[in-house]
Amino acid sequence: MSIPTRLIGKAAIVTGAGRGIGHAMALRLAQEGADVAIVDINQESAEETANEIRALNRRSLALSVDLSRIDLIAAMIDEVVAGFGRLDIIINNAGRVEIKPFLDVTEKEWDQTIDLNLKGTYFCIQAAARQMVKQGAGGRIVNMSSVAGRHGRADSSAYAASKMGIISVTQSAALALAKYNILVNAICPGIVPTPMWDQIDDDRARLFGYEKGTARAALVETVPLKRAAEAEEIAATAAFLASDDSSFITGQAINVDGGMEMN
Ligand SMILES: NC(=O)c1ccc[n+]([C@@H]2O[C@H](COP(=O)([O-])OP(=O)(O)OC[C@H]3O[C@@H](n4cnc5c(N)ncnc54)[C@H](O)[C@@H]3O)[C@@H](O)[C@H]2O)c1
Numbered sequence: 001m002s003i004p005t006r007l008i009g010k011a012a013i014v015t016g017a018g019r020g021i022g023h024a025m026a027l028r029l030a031q032e033g034a035d036v037a038i039v040d041i042n043q044e045s046a047e048e049t050a051n052e053i054r055a056l057n058r059r060s061l062a063l064s065v066d067l068s069r070i071d072l073i074a075a076m077i078d079e080v081v082a083g084f085g086r087l088d089i090i091i092n093n094a095g096r097v098e099i100k101p102f103l104d105v106t107e108k109e110w111d112q113t114i115d116l117n118l119k120g121t122y123f124c125i126q127a128a129a130r131q132m133v134k135q136g137a138g139g140r141i142v143n144m145s146s147v148a149g150r151h152g153r154a155d156s157s158a159y160a161a162s163k164m165g166i167i168s169v170t171q172s173a174a175l176a177l178a179k180y181n182i183l184v185n186a187i188c189p190g191i192v193p194t195p196m197w198d199q200i201d202d203d204r205a206r207l208f209g210y211e212k213g214t215a216r217a218a219l220v221e222t223v224p225l226k227r228a229a230e231a232e233e234i235a236a237t238a239a240f241l242a243s244d245d246s247s248f249i250t251g252q253a254i255n256v257d258g259g260m261e262m263n
Helices: 020-031 045-054 069-083 107-135 158-180 195-208 216-221 229-240
Strands: 012-017 037-041 062-063 088-093 139-144 184-190 251-256
Touching: 012 020, 012 069, 020 037, 020 045, 020 088, 020 229, 037 045, 037 069, 045 062, 045 251, 062 069, 062 251, 069 184, 088 107, 088 229, 107 139, 107 158, 107 184, 139 158, 158 184, 184 229, 229 251
Parallel strands: 012 037, 012 088, 037 062, 088 139, 139 184, 184 251
Antiparallel strands: none
């Protein structure tokens, strides 16, 4: 399949792009022509992704930032704008999950998940949008929700709350920013084999006594397409939402899940 070049001349940020889905999205944006800043708590993996982007003859920056530290976000945006001269696209992807029975979740665990997934996403949207408004040329914001944002979850309740919250924040931001032609959408992936999923599998095996891998295999069986996603399939949707091909889509949460959810 040939990859379109819809993003030539665009400057983008992908958070949590040191590995997993974020890594695939950063590479896809670069393949489509964008310069891409990698923001990740892990400096080494951020540098590795940035080098892969430079090998595609696109500009890249690697920034090590803990995005649950809201006080660091405005400076992160300023650094990218200083490097690229502008900001057209941000993909708010960095996230964490904690598998824990509802009755056992601590305040600290709740805060860690909400601070990164929901609060971090909110303030990244706000800081990026302030820059896009200043530029006056519109912009694209894509937020990473999940099928876990569609329903509550007994063993990952803080995560589900954060991902449902991201859908609400996506709608609010889309309403607030429409007059600037800044389009804001969310993606709800289903099962994507990444280090996060390995952790989920390990935690479920440890907590509930499953044999490792069986919980994921049972879940994959419930997917109408009978398989997990490739990270590149999520990346293709993100690139579409970052491009002019989605110019009349805003405030949406799009399931990319092989048919697991249909609402
Ligand atoms: N893998 C899936 O099946 C799946 C399904 C639905 C939604 N998602 C969502 O997609 C996103 C990416 O998931 P993934 O599976 O690639 O996860 P992952 O754990 O493999 O990668 C997450 C990345 O975020 C970075 N990160 C973690 N904490 C950070 C922080 N405080 N500040 C900055 N960066 C930080 C990590 O270093 C890592 O590079 C997440 O928001 C996740 O909730 C994943």
